[in-house]
Amino acid sequence: MKPSLFAILFFLMAGPVSSQNDRLNELNRQLMRAATDTARVNRSLDLANEWFAINYDSTLALAQRTRDFARRIAYPIGEAKAWMQVGRVQSFKGNYNEAYQALHQAEVLFLSQNAKSSFGRLYLGYGVLYLKQNLLDSAAYYFNKAIPGAQGKNDGELLTGLYANLAVIYQRKTNYPLALANFQKGLQLAHRRNDLKNQAGISLNIGTILLATGDSVRAERNTLNAIRFAKQAGNRYIEMLAIANLGENYEAKKQYARAYQLYLQAAELARQLGENGTYATHLMSAAWMLAEQKKYGPAEALNRRSMAIADSLQQPFVIYDVYTTMGSILKEQGKYALALPYYEQAFRSLGSVKQYNQKSVIVYANLALCYEKTGQYLRALRAFQRSATLKDSLRSQENIRKVTEQNLTFEFTKKQAVAKARAQAAEANSRIRQGALGGGLIVALLLMVLAFFGYRSKQRANTLLHLQKEKIEQTLTQLKATQNQLIQAEKMASLGELTAGIAHEIQNPLNFVNNFSDVSTELVDELKEGPFKQVPESEQEYTAELLCDLTRNLQKITQHGRRADSIVKGMLEHSRSSTGERKTTDLNALSEEYLKLAYHGLRAKDKNFNAELATHFDPQSGAVEVVPQDIGRVLLNLYNNAFYAVQEKRLIAAEGYQPMVTVSTHFNKGQVEIRVKDNGIGMPESVKQKIFQPFFTTKPTGQGTGLGLSLSYDIVTKGHGGSLEVETQPGEGTEMIVRLPS
Template identity: 45%
Template sequence: MGRFLTFLFAGLCCCPAMAQQSLSDSLQRRLETPLADTLRVQILDQLSRSLMYSKPLTAMQYAQQGLKLAGRTGDQRGEARILNRIGTIFRLTANYDRSLEAHLQSVEVATANEDSDALARTYNNLGNLYSEQKNSPKAIEYYRQTAHLASQLGNLSLQRIARSNIGSEYAILNRLDSALIYTQIAYQDALRLKAPDRQIELMILANIHKRMNRHPQALLYYRQSIPMSVAVKNDRTLSQTYLEMAEVFRAVQQTDSAVRYAQKSLKLAQSAAMPTTVQKAGVLLSELYEGADPRRSLGYLKLASTTKDSLVNEEKVKSFQNIEFSEKMRLDDAVRLEENYRTRITLYLLAAGLGALLLIAAILYRNNRQKQKANRLLQTQRDEIAAQRQKAEQALTELKATQAQLIQKEKLASLGELTAGIAHEIQNPLNFVNNFSEVSTELVDELGEELAKGDLDEARSLAHDLRQNLQRINQNGQRASNIVRGMLEHARASTGERQPTNLNTLAEEYLRLAYHGLRAKDKDVNVTMKTEFDTSLVPVNMVGQDMGRVLLNLFNNAFYAVRLRQKQGEAGYVPTVWVRTRSTPNGVHISVCDNGTGMPESVKAKVFQPFFTTKPTGEGTGLGLSLSYDIVTKGHGGTLEVTSVEGATCEGVGTEFVIRLPI
């Protein structure tokens, strides 16, 4: 579908979540009943279609089931449609290369099977794909092929869609006369079909006339579309119609009508959860009220700004979901390739083993029939040994995979702790930016008033204040940028390159981030932090990211220990964590100490073992200290030691981790 007025089609296609869930539940229940294979493929395609907007990963799983079934049963019609569906899901998740590949496979299967209906629908989706890639000429080419095949099939509904899409693409190319012609033809198709959603074409026609500055004709089409949107209770399209009319009224300087329709659009958009329309209506109302009522103008502007922020967050969530979907598809492909490889190897081994067995049996049978019983026993033992070996190899493979997953989980947990701290750190400069921005807005208004009065002295004073505010905004923006840059450096995979690093700065930074991460999870907790940094410490060559992970892990363990003791309700207890650095003739020492619960000897003896943890299930992987130990000893040639007595204080012989690094 063309990019021009895509919101209209999206508004009509967005069903309520309850209805969509009801449809998918109904289709899933049908799958549980005995069905012919071709009908099962169709239901899997329908189920995938019902979920591809809200749950693309689940939709892809159903589509892949349908594709396997269609391939196994030789259902080429079903295979072409499923491939087309898979291409659409890839497009919705921004996997454009794989979308094109799936659609072209669908074209190949449909062409070989002379399935014109599947071919026409696939061409339409290829047009949608090129439209999203902003390649309007290529999109129009595919839409024309769709219209041609739909004409041969007598499918007026598909012809209407193709013509509307062609009109939209011509509008994008600013060929408004051509856009008008195709859209008018599509509207006539909608009239012949008695389509309940023909307000789509009316809206497109209105917008084309609006762009051609034919405002009376635009308003006429908008008004004609309103009863249809009301009849189908489509508040999304109706809200957009009111917004477009408001813009036309503003263009012809009918401010009162513009305000009225913009307010109606805003009200419907808020009730229909349309943040984009809410933001546009808010901006329009702010501009309309700017001269007449500054207070209301500012209110609508704030509404638009807040809505815009929510849209940015939604885009981030969608981007994350698309990345997650792509990663899942990549992992599934890797699993399939590995399974195919294992299957081939197994077949080769089985073939080789079978040949060897037959050869041995033939030789034994030919040379000595009396030894057959002994040989059969020997072969049985060999088979048992091979089976045990295969089980052992499989267990080892699964163990290595589990270990790799746990190591990755530990790294992600570390990044999560860091992220919580970063979020707290970055909030302060953002608050400054917001506050100074609001004050600057008020200063601009006052500056305008003073200039209108002709009071240049006061205006210069206000301009000076405004400049100071902008400098503060810039300073805090730079501060936020530095914080984010530091986070990205932590998240980036380590290159293993050692660089001179100030241990005092590194320890102080990660201590602060670990504490903010703790506070982000539990705002009621308070821990006293005491630092004793040796100012004469020289920079040490190390991998800063790796050593930062070690310190973050030690700090998190210390905070966990003091929180655990605090929960015991001990009177007069003050949770405290000490961090000390010290220079020695042979290197540097870093000490992380707490007055928490301590560790018994049985725990201390195992504390650096992989997968050993005293935390409840789900709260720890048991890899944190093991990885830290490897980073310090193997990665930097140092030592990591622990001293702890259960129930003691850190100032005596309490829990203390000491890192010793050579210079």
């Protein structure tokens, strides 16, 4: 067993160059000398910010007292900042509901005072809260939302925290190049401000990344820098994490005695800080270092201390770690029967939370070995199968990530090629214009010198020059058009080839999955009828349970095999180029026809669904040159999405909510607009930015492939030279706008 690397989250860890005690004493003196109540609140907030690096409980108590005092003196801004302090401490203590409530109270107060300058730090607080829960996309949304305001105010302190936390997100996604780039941005800002605390935290995380990539020498150097900066800044939290990561470095080099001492040192710091979950984890790591040295008795005793702390905290992941470590210590001694209860309890502690990793593969393999050694062969087989399945699943996830990165790289390369072609065309245009201008000047000079040749020769030369210029400009226009067509054709050909290849490769294993699922179902049925009756009565209940589980698994395989088949068909549909011919089409009639088709189709599936339909058609928007089948597919997708949105809101809305979908057309400045508006659930900004991406969907598994809006976008923009836009308000509704040239 191997403890995980520790990475620090950043929450405005700005601090002085002087020692922590000097700073605390100075703030206490300022608090005593404060002439007004508002000044006392502000100094108290500064004091709480310093205490955060020393002890969470003390910080929380001071922030709560400051909040109550600010409320009594009617100082809303001070109260809001105190609420933010409370939210910060609760986030780091793992009390996420309390943290969210505190940050929400701060937001309400800031809004009431129109205190926009404080929203950057509030967004940072929300981001850290979500990052502590490993909700990476939500955290990144708030960090990115805060960056423009911080840049506008040149707030180096806030920008340091934002860049560093974005780097932590990339670090958790194992995108190490982007993580290091953002850490370097934050580190440069911290150096400029002589900010020791953030220099310590960022150096710690850079060391973590370097160790994960196998660069142990540079990892140790950065970790030692982190410890030095943390001690100078008086930040024991960062010092504790850095010491633990240094222990990880020595463990990787198999210097277990040194790693043991470092883990114990980190554990003591965690205990002093009140970080009980981390305290238990560090004790567990130290126990495993004893086991690596074959000191099993002390290892068991130390890990039992860790288990007692974990049990009192009721934190599932901490319990899982310490119990699996105890099982591994016993397994290493050959005590397989004694190890089993600890492995089983570890998995029970996770409950419905199933966040497996490579460590879980090893744990299941160890569990299978213990079952085998104790003669429980059916359970051993089941545990081994789970280990193998999980290993394949993790490998598949890694392959999907690599394919996604390759696709993104492909798209980026193509965009670079387009940009380069445009730059070359602009440069060629400039040279031609300069050449034409130079030629004109030379011809003018010659005409002046040779004026005695007469007016007729001058006219003839001017005419020739004009014809040459027109020919050059025409050639340039053709060159640009051909260049764009070649780039687009190459892009679409490559994308079509890639999509068809993926679909073909998926279809073969998919057929095997479905065929073997059917055969396996028949074998299970035969097993139930024949060999099952020969199983000893004591094992029949457990064997029946296994057969039922196997039957359900095969049903799931069949279900998801069909879903995969629909996705493959969607990919092929997405890669298909339209061959329809443009026709003069009554857009109003087409919009109304497909609206009725979508509504009655949904009513056929769900007779309880009702929605009010409203249409407002502009007579001038009638006849338009389009491919009617393609535009019909676009409208059908937009209508289905609108009905889905109002249907979802009907499930959660208060009584009296009336679902409504409005379709309108409008002719304006040579364009025809089709607007599809609903009063459904709407969507947040983070979802709005992704809705036209292939395979992105907000619908539950099995209800959508995420290709509808992507295909619609391509039809409107590439097939018809128009645009497809979205306007939305969370909780209020969405309006999709199609614009087509008339």
